Amino acid sequence: MRKKAKFKSNKKFIVPKSSLPTTKHRKDPRRVIRKKSILDNDQSQYIYGKNSLIELLRQDPKRIQKIYVSKMVISDDKRVDLIFKLIKENELLFQKVPSQKLNSLVDMEMRHKAEFVHQGFVAVVTAKPLLSLDEWLLSVKEKVAEEEKGVVIVLDEITDPHNIGAIIRVAESMGVLGMIVPKHKSGIISPVVSKVSSGADRYLPVVQVGNLNQALQSLKKEGFWILGSDVSEESRAFYEYDYKKMPTVLVMGSEGRGIRDSIKSSCDMLGHIPMFGKTESLNVSTATAIMLYEITLQQNKEE
Helix, strand or coil, rough: CCCCCHHHHHHHHHHHHHCCCCCCCCCCCHHHCCCCCCCCCCCCCCEHHHHHHHHHHHHHHHEEEEEEEEEECCCCCCCHHHHHHHHHCCCCEEECCCHHHHHHHHHHHHHHHHHHCCCCCEEECCCCCCCCCCHHHHHHHHHHHHHCEEEEEEEEECCCCHHHHHHHHHHHHHCCCCCECCCCCCCCCCHHHHCCCCCHHHHEEEEEECCHHHHHHHHCCCEEEEEEEEECCEEHHHHHHCCCCCEEEEEEEECCCCCCHHHHHCCCCCEEECCCCCCCCHHHHHHHHHHHHHHHHHHHHCC
């Protein structure tokens, strides 16, 4: 069993006698760490409680991915009405769930008073705000036009947080310009995603759009070419395309159905990974890594 690290200090810590509790189980002041406000944390996390949620809805609503609301919540005070008003104004997703679901999201050390802590509301938030397409394009289009390269990832209805986290980690390490996800039928950038990505979600710009097809058309206008990952008669081995001096958008679909037909029609190219073994398919995050590496290698290879 792993031994606990002992606290070492060269200074003698003195506690005034008047402050010593009578119980022998008193806390050692050297081990008491001030808890940060849940709004101070820089990681993807859960925000709970009415007041904390109202503060976030007013100050930084773009960080909110989804809000879980207890089915037992009733409009017993003005704060509840205000929360729903702000949710509607910011067009945020919310889902009514049993209180037990909210209890399970609360920090372990507060689990004994979970219902008091979350007060019927738990929000999943990201380490930083998600961007709109216009905001993100404004920040990258000059660089793309000047260098004639760059890669963007688009996830079409990929919902598994482990896959999303792994894709973010790979994308950031390959210098991808950003990742685009639809608002609906898509996974959220949750604490699980952040953990799997090893914190890469703090560095990779994530763009959320209402209509994926319209987003692809906007990218085409800025000089991007759209490559859809697809296994069909129309597709060819993805590495046969020449990505040099060609800003590329890589569209990845879910493992079950792949990219939707409506999205496929917006693609300029369709590519697949040739398989040489008995396994017929790869995990979507693994497939993304293989395709990203080849595209990035071609774009950055010196002549």
